Amino acid sequence: MSQQLPPSADWIGHPTVDAVFDVVRDTAAEVREALPERRAYVEGHNPSGEKVRAADEYADELFCERLLALDSVGSYASEERQSAREADDGGEYHLALDPLDGSSNLTSNNPMGTIVSVYDEPVPTGGDHLVAAAFVLYGPNTTMVVSDGDSVDEYLIEGAADEGDDGRKLLREDLTLPDDPTVYAFGGRRPDWTDGVTAAVEDLEADRLKLRYGGAFIADVMQVLTHGGVFAYPELTDSPEGKLRYCFECAPVGFVVEAAGGRASDGYGDLFGTDPDRLHARSPVYLGNEELVDRVEATLS
Ligand code: AHG
Ligand code: MN
Ligand code: MN
Numbered sequence: 001m002s003q004q005l006p007p008s009a010d011w012i013g014h015p016t017v018d019a020v021f022d023v024v025r026d027t028a029a030e031v032r033e034a035l036p037e038r039r040a041y042v043e044g045h046n047p048s049g050e051k052v053r054a055a056d057e058y059a060d061e062l063f064c065e066r067l068l069a070l071d072s073v074g075s076y077a078s079e080e081r082q083s084a085r086e087a088d089d090g091g092e093y094h095l096a097l098d099p100l101d102g103s104s105n106l107t108s109n110n111p112m113g114t115i116v117s118v119y120d121e122p123v124p125t126g127g128d129h130l131v132a133a134a135f136v137l138y139g140p141n142t143t144m145v146v147s148d149g150d151s152v153d154e155y156l157i158e159g160a161a162d163e164g165d166d167g168r169k170l171l172r173e174d175l176t177l178p179d180d181p182t183v184y185a186f187g188g189r190r191p192d193w194t195d196g197v198t199a200a201v202e203d204l205e206a207d208r209l210k211l212r213y214g215g216a217f218i219a220d221v222m223q224v225l226t227h228g229g230v231f232a233y234p235e236l237t238d239s240p241e242g243k244l245r246y247c248f249e250c251a252p253v254g255f256v257v258e259a260a261g262g263r264a265s266d267g268y269g270d271l272f273g274t275d276p277d278r279l280h281a282r283s284p285v286y287l288g289n290e291e292l293v294d295r296v297e298a299t300l301s
Contacts, residue, residue, distance in 0.1 A: 009166035012148040016072035017118055017132045020093065021146055023066045024116050025157045025167055028136040028144065031059045031100070031114065032158070035138070039106050046080050047280045048245065055106055056080055059099035059114065067095055077123050077279060079248045084122060084279070093131065094119045098248040101135075102216020111139040113218025117252040124279045127251035127264075127272040135218050135253065143171065145225075147259040152176070152225075176261045181228030181289045183212040185220040187243060192236040196267075196300040203299055204230065204292065217244060221253055221287070225260055230288035230296060235267055242284035246276040250285040263293040267300045 008018035009025070038054035046052050060080040068076050074091030077084035079098050098115040105112050114136040119129045134146040142158040152175040155168040184204045186197065193201070209230075212223045217233070224231045233244045244250050254264025254271045264271040264287040271285065286296050 009168060011134075011146045011153075012132055014132070014148065016070075017093070017148075019070055019072065020067065020095070020116070020118060021132075021134055021144075023070065024063070024114070024134060024136065025144060025155075027062050027066050028114055028138075028142060029158050030062060031055075032138050032142055034058050035106060047082050048079060048282075052080065053100075053103050053106060056100045056103050060097070063097055063099050063114070067097075075122055077247070079245050079280065092120070094122045094125075096123045096247045096252075098245070101218050101249065102214075105214070105216050105219075110214055110216065111137060111219035112216050113137050115218060115249055115252050117247065117255075123247045124276040124281060125247070126275040127246075127255055130251060130255045133252035133255045135221075135256070137218050137222055139219060139222075143222075144168070145175070145222075145256060147256045149255060149259050152256055152260045175225060177225060177257070177289050178228035179289075181224075181230070181292055182210055183223050183227045183229035184209040184288075184292075185211070185213040185223065185229075185231045187213070187233035188236045188239075192238055194235055194237055194300075197232075197234040197236075200232075200234075200296040200299040203295060207292075217249055217253065221257070224262075224288045225257070228289055230286060230292045232286040232296065233284065234286065235284040235300075239282075240284070241282040243282060244285050246274075246281045246283040247279060250283045254285065254287050257287040261290070262288050263290040265293050265297050267297060269297075 011018045011021040075084040075094045077096045096117040101113040116134045118132040144157045145154045154172040233242045267284045
C-alpha cells in the first residue's frame with residue numbers, strides 16, 4: 001500500500017507534483033528564516049567553480065532531505081552537487097534545483113530565489129523532459145511561481161493576512177507577459193559582450209526599453225514577467241556558453257516564460273532544441289517577449 005499522500009495544495013492539478021511544490025513552499029520559509037545567520041562563505045567551491053555561502057549549503061541540504069523523502073522523487077540534483085543523489089526506493093520524477101539563486105545578493109540584502117525543475121528522466125537532459133517547474137522569490141514578499149508548461153500562476157507563500165488554509169494566497173492566475181515590453185536585463189560585462197550581443201542591446205535601447213538588472217536571475221525574470229521585455233545572460237567573448245546552468249536555471253525558467261506566452265532561446269534557436277552533455281553545462285539564455293527574443297536572435301545570427 002503506497003504511502004497516502006497528505007492533502008496537497010492544488011498547484012498544477014497533478015497530486016504527485018503538487019506534493020513536491022508543497023514541500024518547496026514549506027522549505028522556502030525555513031530557508032528564508034535561516035538567511036541572516038548564513039551569510040558567510042564556506043570552504044571550497046561548487047561544481048561550477050563558484051564560492052559557496054553557508055546559505056547555499058543549508059538550502060541545498062534542506063531541499064534534498066525533504067524532497068527525497070517523497071515517494072514520487074527518484075533523484076535530487078542541484079548546482080551545489082557534483083552528481084545527483086538517488087532515492088532508495090525509486091520514484092518517477094527527477095528534480096534539479098538551484099537551491100539559492102543569486103546568493104551573491106545576500107550581503108547586500110537584495111532579492112534571491114530558489115529554482116525547482118521536475119523532469120521525467122534523470123538529468124542531464126533537455127528541457128523537453130520538464131513536467132513542471134517552479135521558482136520562489138525571496139523579495140519584500142516571499143512568492144512562488146509555478147507552471148505545468150501550459151499556464152503560470154503566482155502565489156504569496158508567506159505572511160499573507162488572508163493566507164488560505166493551504167499556506168498560500170493566489171496573486172496572479174494565468175500570468176502572461178504584457179504586450180508592451182518596457183525592461184531589459186543583460187548579464188556579463190559590456191566589454192565582454194560579443195559584437196552581436198552589443199548590437200542586440202543597442203537595438204533594445206533604441207526601442208526605449210529600460211535597464212533593470214539586479215544580479216539574481218529569478219528577480220530579474222520577475223521584472224520581465226511583470227513589465228514585459230527580455231532577460232539575457234548572453235554569450236561572452238571569453239565564455240561562449242554564458243554563465244547560467246542549463247538544467248538548473250535556463251531550462252526551468254525558459255519553461256515558465258514560454259508558458260507565460262514568451263520565448264526562450266540560446267541565441268541561435270529554441271532553448272529546448274538542445275540536450276546538455278553534462279549536468280553542470282552552461283548555456284547562453286535569452287527569454288521574454290517573443291518578438292524581442294526573435295529580434296535578438298536575428299541580430300546574433
Ligand atoms: P547563483 O547564485 O545560483 O550562482 O546564480 C547567480 C546567477 C544568476 O542568479 C544571475 O543572473 C547571475 O548569476 C548574475 O551573474 P553576475 O554576477 O555575473 O551578474
Ligand atoms: Mn542561480
Ligand atoms: Mn545558486
